[in-house]
Amino acid sequence: MAKRVAIVGTGQTFHTSHRPDVNGQELINEAVIRALNDADLQMKDIDAIVIGNMDHFEGINYVDCWSVDGSGGTMKPIIKLTTGGTTGCTVAIGGYHLVGSGMFDRVLIIGWEKNSESDTTGAITTAFDPIWDRLVFAGAISGLAAEAQAYMARYGATDRDAARVSVRDRKHALNNPHAHLRREVTLEQVLASPILADPIHLLDVCPRSDGACAVIMASEDVAEKICPQPDWILGTAARHSYSYLGDADYGRLTSMREGSQELWKKAGIREPRKELDVIELYQPYSFGGLIWIEDMGLVGPGEAPRYIWDGNTDMGGELPINPSGGVISCNPIGATGLIRCAEAALQVMGKAEYRQVPDVKLAFSSGFGGCWWTDMILHGRKKPH
Amino acid sequence: MVRPEQLIIASGDAVQPFAYSVGMHGSRFFTEIRDNCRFMAVRCPRCKKVYIPPRAVCGDCFVEMKEWVEVGPQGVIGTFTIIRFAFLDPETGRQKPVPYGYGFIKLDGADTLFQHYISVEEEKRLRIGARVAPVFSRERKGSIRDIEYFKVTD
Ligand SMILES: [Zn+2]
Numbered sequence: 001m002a003k004r005v006a007i008v009g010t011g012q013t014f015h016t017s018h019r020p021d022v023n024g025q026e027l028i029n030e031a032v033i034r035a036l037n038d039a040d041l042q043m044k045d046i047d048a049i050v051i052g053n054m055d056h057f058e059g060i061n062y063v064d065c066w067s068v069d070g071s072g073g074t075m076k077p078i079i080k081l082t083t084g085g086t087t088g089c090t091v092a093i094g095g096y097h098l099v100g101s102g103m104f105d106r107v108l109i110i111g112w113e114k115n116s117e118s119d120t121t122g123a124i125t126t127a128f129d130p131i132w133d134r135l136v137f138a139g140a141i142s143g144l145a146a147e148a149q150a151y152m153a154r155y156g157a158t159d160r161d162a163a164r165v166s167v168r169d170r171k172h173a174l175n176n177p178h179a180h181l182r183r184e185v186t187l188e189q190v191l192a193s194p195i196l197a198d199p200i201h202l203l204d205v206c207p208r209s210d211g212a213c214a215v216i217m218a219s220e221d222v223a224e225k226i227c228p229q230p231d232w233i234l235g236t237a238a239r240h241s242y243s244y245l246g247d248a249d250y251g252r253l254t255s256m257r258e259g260s261q262e263l264w265k266k267a268g269i270r271e272p273r274k275e276l277d278v279i280e281l282y283q284p285y286s287f288g289g290l291i292w293i294e295d296m297g298l299v300g301p302g303e304a305p306r307y308i309w310d311g312n313t314d315m316g317g318e319l320p321i322n323p324s325g326g327v328i329s330c331n332p333i334g335a336t337g338l339i340r341c342a343e344a345a346l347q348v349m350g351k352a353e354y355r356q357v358p359d360v361k362l363a364f365s366s367g368f369g370g371c372w373w374t375d376m377i378l379h380g381r382k383k384p385h
Numbered sequence: 386m387v388r389p390e391q392l393i394i395a396s397g398d399a400v401q402p403f404a405y406s407v408g409m410h411g412s413r414f415f416t417e418i419r420d421n422c423r424f425m426a427v428r429c430p431r432c433k434k435v436y437i438p439p440r441a442v443c444g445d446c447f448v449e450m451k452e453w454v455e456v457g458p459q460g461v462i463g464t465f466t467i468i469r470f471a472f473l474d475p476e477t478g479r480q481k482p483v484p485y486g487y488g489f490i491k492l493d494g495a496d497t498l499f500q501h502y503i504s505v506e507e508e509k510r511l512r513i514g515a516r517v518a519p520v521f522s523r524e525r526k527g528s529i530r531d532i533e534y535f536k537v538t539d
């Protein structure tokens with residue numbers, strides 16, 4: 001990169017299942033105003049905008065065009081990126097490239113969604129191949145269920161192991177005023193909740209939320225003037241592994257494995273479990289919290305259940321995961337990946353309030369979606385070399 | 386004070402139909418299914434992987450594929466689930482009937498998995514590794530629906 005890049009401000013709406021009080025443009029504006037206030041900047045200071053959502057969820061396309069009053073994009077360079085569940089992480093990576101290239105000093109990044117305005121599963125289903133995938137596919141949950149089933153068969157894990165992950169994230173959400181769901185649950189409650197698709201229970205999965213998130217990135221020339229402790233981006237990675245759903249290696253997330261290996265190499269990380277201080281994982285269901293941390297190389301194949309049961313990923317544990325409550329507690333899909341990025345930034349900046357992990361030097365955030373696509377960002381307190 | 390329901394405008398019931406191209410490889414596959422109840426896959430000349438659905442290019446090697454291989458019609462369940470929650474079928478605009486079983490089937494001789502319905506009439510017989518066979522429709526028209534579902538045979 002020509003310039004080093006840092007996050008200097010973040011803003012989120014209060015996410016909930018239904019926001020009939022605002023339209024999309026007004027929802028976007030709430031997050032943008034908060035991010036500008038957080039960085040103590042004005043709209044005129046922003047050089048370019050990256051925005052994204054899952055456009056067919058709202059049945060309105062071209063968000064970059066119709067929302068400029070709310071996004072602040074009037075007469076500014078603005079670009080839309082839409083990559084499915086990963087959208088929120090992709091817009092962040094896009095913003096990082098725009099600033100890192102040296103073309104722009106201050107870029108505003110926006111992710112948002114009003115999931116209440118459509119049937120999410122029906123809409124997600126249209127993201128897959130109409131000839132081969134669409135007949136039987138039932139949105140995100142069906143693919144995830146097939147992944148969970150394969151993982152359980154391969155390593156002998158159980159739905160009780162997964163429930164432990166759900167209990168963790170839902171407990172963490174109590175500390176986050178921005179989380180959509182803030183109610184503690186027990187293992188028994190998760191296991192007694194209705195099965196949506198074997199072996200996934202209702203309380204194993206994320207909700208559908210309305211909400212928006214905005215992040216401001218700045219180049220090294222101005223970042224420290226805007227924010228005394230910015231969140232430096234140490235690296236990003238993205239992997240898209242397959243075309244058709246049947247191409248996947250069920251029970252493993254290849255894109256997570258390859259992307260994180262690239263990221264550890266870029267940043268000189270040898271033992272991610274010991275070197276990372278906190279993780280904001282795009283984990284839309286509890287089983288992902290087992291499978292994907294193995295693919296990240298935090299623990300070996302089949303070892304995640306033990307690691308989670310021992311409390312290592314709880315607040316106060318060796319490596320807390322999802323202090324915000326994660327996707328299981330809040331999921332405005334086009335914003336979800338950017339919320340992970342913003343939450344990791346808050347941790348590095350020391351601004352995460354009740355959900356703060358002490359002394360965070362290195363944080364990881366990710367996005368997940370599409371045909372088993374993963375993208376990710378490594379955040380740090382120290383300016384990279 | 387305005388009530389929330391007064392703040393919402395519905396889109397209406399209109400449906401916009403689409404016409405998708407199946408591609409030359411897909412067309413051959415569906416022709417064979419329709420006329421001969423045969424599953425045709427394609428093999429990569431470089432990595433030798435046998436792909437189903439058949440397609441023109443191996444994404445891993447980025448080379449053209451022309452060598453056709455018959456696979457199946459039987460196979461084993463690679464993984465599966467049973468869908469039990471209600472959602473709108475984007476193809477019909479109506480609620481999809483649940484529960485239904487579907488799986489990723491490793492057809493004999495193929496390296497990727499073929500996705501289709503699996504009968505849940507005897508739910509307990511569904512397991513990873515179970516052998517399955519396809520049930521074809523009597524009147525076949527050259528689409529994925531020419532295969533009605535797979536059923537467990539062991
Ligand atoms: Zn190949």
